[in-house]
């Protein structure tokens with residue numbers, strides 16, 4: 001399952017989006033710095049030594065200190081769909097410590113490839129909405145692997161975006177009803193991720209995620225607020241959180257796209273929440 005995914009990852013946009021995240025980080029480094037620092041500090045506080053750890057959405061290791069993680073853990077699995085991460089991961093650790101690192105290029109939802117094939121094969125427009133509403137996300141294999149700790153690292157908000165972009169690219173101009181069904185399918189991806197995380201074999205889970213998006217114009221006092229959780233994802237988070245013990249939490253703002261740096265007409269800030277559960 002991993003090899004076919006690796007070969008299709010480029011066409012599904014993961015590599016392009018990964019390169020864009022890295023380029024934006026370079027342009028916005030000082031605006032991102034508090035978010036990067038807060039994420040790294042939260043992880044440093046919450047990770048106990050000696051664990052087998054899975055990091056979902058490890059990406060290009062901007063917001064996680066992989067060397068420190070390797071030093072404190074028996075085994076660290078870096079997991080991301082973007083094949084471009086591999087060159088960054090190769091530079092992590094050395095000697096014996098390096099052997100503790102497992103590099104995995106895979107889709108954490110385990111279904112984007114299958115879903116994209118299903119939807120790409122629909123040509124009659126009348127069937128698109130029904131096709132979207134019939135999609136069900138499976139339980140991914142990582143949930144049943146013997147990890148002591150799983151970290152979902154600034155990933156939850158990103159998961160549905162690749163899927164949304166794929167559907168919009170393959171089916172021009174969606175109707176209002178199709179957009180609604182698309183949003184529900186995006187929520188299905190997020191909900192399945194949360195269900196898998198909370199019911200995983202791991203005795204500890206850390207979830208760092210965007211919960212809200214704030215859009216601003218520097219010359220106006222009003223903000224536009226949008227939820228970063230689609231469909232039933234907020235309910236899945238509530239139910240999952242109730243099934244575990246909260247060990248630590250924090251929240252902060254991530255100035256993702258400062259106005260005039262990324263776009264002239266508006267800027268974007270994300271509310272980030274960090275939750276550690278036992």
Ligand SMILES: C[S@@+](CC[C@H](N)C(=O)[O-])C[C@H]1O[C@@H](n2cnc3c(N)ncnc32)[C@H](O)[C@@H]1O
Pocket residue numbers: 014018021056057058059060061062063064079080081082106107108109112153154155158159162
């Ligand atoms: C905002 S970035 C997180 C930052 C990342 N930890 C870093 O330091 O570069 C989100 C990451 O999630 C990954 N991602 C998004 N959807 C994914 C999926 N379905 N499966 C695996 N990784 C995914 C992206 O490739 C990206 O690296």
